[in-house]
Amino acid sequence: MPTPHPSAQRANALRHLTTRLVTDLRGRENTYFLILAVLLLVAFPLFMDVFRLNLVGKYLTYAFVSLGLVLCWGYGGILSLGQGVFFGLGGYCMAMFLKLEASDPVSTSIQSTPGIPDFMDWNQLKALPLFWAPFRSFGFTLIAIAVVPAVLAALLGIPMFRRRVGGVYFAIITQAVASILAILIVGQQGYTGGINGITDLKTLHGWDIRTDSAKRILYYVNALLLLGGVGVGFSILRSKLGRLLVALRDREERVLFTGYDVASIKTFVFVLAAIYSAVGGAMFTLQVGFMSPSFVGIVPSIEMVIAAAVGGRGSLFGAIYGTLLVNFGKTYFSESFPELWLFVIGALFIAVVMLFPDGLAGIDLRGAILRLVLRVRGGRRPMAASAAPPAKGELSAEPAGSSGAGAVGT
Amino acid sequence: MSAPILQTESLSVSFDGFKAVENLSITVDTDEVRAIIGPNGAGKTTLLDLISGRTAPTSGQVRFKGRELTGMREFQIVRAGIGRKFQTPSVYESLTVFENLEMSYPDPRSWWSAWRFRRSAEVVALIEQVADQVYLKDRLKDRAETLGHGQKQWLEIGALLIQRPELLLLDEPVAGMSVGDREMTAELLKNLSKGRAVVVVEHDMDFVKKIAHRVTVLHQGRLLAEGPMEGVQGDPRVIEVYLGH
Amino acid sequence: MHASLAIWIMQAFNGLSTFSVLLLMALGLAIIFGQMGVINMAHGEFLTIGAYTTYLLSHASEKWAPWLSKWYFLVAVVVAFSLAGFVGLLVEHLLIRRLYRRPLDTLLATWGLSLIMQQTFRSAFGAREVSATLPDWLMGSLKPTPAIDIPINGLFVMGLTMGLTALVFVLLFRTRIGVDVRATMQNRAMAGAAGINTGRIDRFTFAFGCGLAGIAGAAFTTIGSTGPTSGSLYIVDTFLVVVFGGAQSLLGTIASAFTIAQTQATTEFFMTGSMAKVLTLSAVILILMARPQGLFTLQLRR
């Protein structure tokens, strides 16, 4: 039964990758961080017109989710298929604030109850529901964006992690939560705007968020927040907490019998990931101008996971670039040949899992080709392919780049 | 000998009717090395699980320094001062020996303290001292997966020592070790027992003879015999049980 | 009075048929996920294979074999099984068997697979939903009393489910191959050492599970829609049923399908379907949080 060997080795390779990140992290990260900063803050704004820039801005909001996933999945080993829930909650909090500002009594004078959001009026609500009222305050909104998802994540996480629910079960339960929330939002349209979502958002404290200048500013805000997120991520990975997460993933029981409250640590990283997603969601609402249940559901949640996987679940940078590439790919393909898109993305998922389990970050084209050839020959994968992971990187640099271009440029 | 550090009273647990441990009452004192022996399925490991909170007893109590342990969660029991080593060596292969030991450093051990953790001189000192104790001083920089089987066992013991436990629960510490390593491990355990108690589950009788002050023999979850090795060895029931298998 | 009694009877039956639908969906997954621990997100698409097979056969029989059109459906069930099973075989060989050690990655890969399959259906049969013309004996309803209608297709699905469940039990617990399967699933290495060809067992088990999905798909043409994405409608509920039942235990799957179905059916009668669904799912999740091992599992020494 030769098959398990490659997978075992690949799992091993993944551990190597993350370990390297944890141990000799201080190395090139700072340079990489600079490059990323230049790319986001200088290169993109120079390269692109407002339209494309706004597009990138939108993609970067997904990158928040990927960052969270790297921490909680790549390191913590907790795969959540419900990140869309948190993305959505963050987005909805922001949307509620903007919607209230957009529906002042004057501009809603045609309604039978002026001063409340239009969709409430259509659903015969005569007054603003209680839980909407606080969202008139921007301060409260900002807090809610972080707190609401955090609380939900904690409520989900604590009981399950205490009972040592993990892996597959956790994934499936979070997935179910996603579908519940989606149904709920669609069903309670009087309070949530239903399937149309909360649309037609105009101003933030009187500042029109639809103008080109506003979009540029929002893009920069978003980029800076993202870089901040990367910073936080690294401060964790470089700390003992980072090593603890790896330890948790590899030997949970040992950690438990070392006197750590494993449940609380897992909850922390899950909550953190939730907050990342929520911030992304809020920025999405600001840049795209609406929020709808189509982000809360299962499909977007899984696509976010995939984006992270493509970039490399073990690398914060990888997650960001992966997200950008996947979404550029999506846009590009659905513009040129819509029919092909699903085939491409589907194939991409499979390829990533089968050939590059560490994503672009850990890509090892030489090994991949070797594996492929040998697999065609029906042989087993040679030790050589992953024998010396430390050597991988330098060797695989070029292929990684070119294959990245191949994924999108062609 | 001083006051008992660990007491179990009529401890029982059953899995779907199968009684793994039944009405077991034992007492362990400080500075004592206690060996638990018995044929397979006698409930040795289950006993350790019950003490360390890995398994909840169906009935009975476990008292540690007079404090009731049943109902406490695993990490609380560890923090109370009980270290547990598993049958198969479990260390963090992807971390270095130093990091492995560091992981057990008994700071508050919350996510926050872990995030804020800094390597103080005193931490390093402690780690080096323990590393020396478990014969790994010169391997501190190496990744744990590069260690030999015996060394992994020692590393795990070392990780326990960092926690400054007052009671050590060791599940087959010398299983699969070379003769030389066994000698050194025996030596190690002798030193360990100073100021704390050690409970060892072991099959290797020579090893047990070397280290154990007293021996507890389990059979089918029940206490069969207890006392110094010599006495127990002569006990006909014990002989019957062992030869019977 | 008598009328409302009739309603209750029909409602009870409705609960049962929901139960059999859930169970039929879950059966294949209970084997693939429960026994093998493989998360097959493309399970719904295997359903769809069965559905389209039925659709094609119904038209084929209308065209070339009118004499068959009365009974083509039974043929369809068989063909659906073999076709879905065959595809399952391929998938296992090309994809799954390389991922047994990495369940979460299986999840991602099979999700990709499901996207590809959906688009394939769309390219092959068009985006529009299609409908297989059902033989008359499957339509309409029994009328034990004028007030009571028992849908025949409901009965059919129910019967089919019972039959298949029995079959699965016999296969798993009464046959040599069943022993091998369970051995492999419980301890691969040991089974291998005991001379069982675990590779083949995996292939067989996975294909069998997919085949069951195919049958489910065929059966659902009688009560549901046939389109490129109709299969994906079922996936979440199906997984929940299996997990809720306690993944390893077939009995558990049956029990949980029953519980969920009854809750759903009863709550539906007192509130709008949306809220009923939300309530049911939430309840399931809350229970799972309190009892993650699901309804039916042996408590074992960890």
Place this chain on the structure above:
Amino acid sequence: MTWTPTIFRIFALLAAVAAPAALAGCDKGSSAATMAPPGDKPGAATGQKLAVSESEVVVGQLHSATGTMAISETGSIEAERLAIDQINESGGILHRKIRIIQEDGASDWPTFAEKAKKLLEQDHVASVMGCWTSASRKAVLPVFEKDNGLLYYPTFYEGLEQSKNVFYTGQEATQQILAGLDWIHKTKNANTFFLIGSDYIWPRTSNKIARKHIENVLHGQVVGEEYYPLGHTQFGSLINKIKAQKPDVVYAIVVGGSNVAFYKQLRAAGVTAENQTLLTISVTEDEMLGIGGENMVGFYAAMKYFQSLENDNNKKFVAAFKAKYGPNSVIGDVTQAAYLGPWLWKAGVEKAQSFDVDKVVAASPGIELTTAPEGYVKIHPNHHLWSKLRVGQAQADGQYKVIYESDLIEPNPFPKGYQ
């Protein structure tokens, strides 16, 4: 990341950025003649730059070619293409041929918004035929209003909207609902109604209007109102509730895959036209393909168009459609409404003698289309269409037999007394 020099990935990324950018570039190139210089932003009401050259005018088409909504939107895509081909054959618009840029909304509302932006800000299309669900329309609406684009929206919908930049070629709720209810109330002297819908805004709003009409105008009674999630497939409980209530009419607004399950299970449970009157406003010939005519025989549908309409316009339309897309293709209400879009735009442009959005919008009200397959339509100042309502009875072959036709009904997207 750590061991693969990032610089390479950046190249990859820049390539990624460059590729689509270049793509957009060539779109610009093709219509460079009157293309806006980069600095000049489109959307300024006057002097707006559009992709119009001496020989061609570019029109956008924005529907879901993929995803769950593709089921419904395919028909609209086909109809719009047919109309545009016919216009080009008949000499185009103001002597310019129409070139289509098709974008895929992929059943995902943000994607719709993104693609709308692309069509308006990069391709500078003169108008867009597109959207199907209200959600997608709501998502693109702000874009069209900001960039002053022009959207022709084909689907019958809940109303409660009226934008300068949108023409609604389908019926708004009151047009589709009131006359239908009146008819069934009169002919079947129906007084008790059971309202059913998929759980989202269109069915809920429509049922809201229906309820008001039933209670306040017909002085009938609503004995039940039920909603199920989109994609729901178990309707046993609902059917039992219906049986328990024995309403004169079941008023059904179920959509998508649920439709199929609902009608199949209705029939299986012995609820058929013989023992239950059912009126739907959501099942067109398109949906009936999936449901199967045999499962709907005898039920009624109320909408403005049926494929079986007896008039010359329609005969020509159906013939042309089948010629282009195959003899088995069917045409539903929305498909016909989508077909109107390009023609109404053509009429507007020719009346305004300009492609300028503001001019076209100004010229459009009052425009009549006597060649519409549904007969005669006229653009109302509120950007909806005057149209008739028909009631059709479902046949086993998947067609509807038209059994009632109203007079022209004035569109009223904000009906007083119905909110």
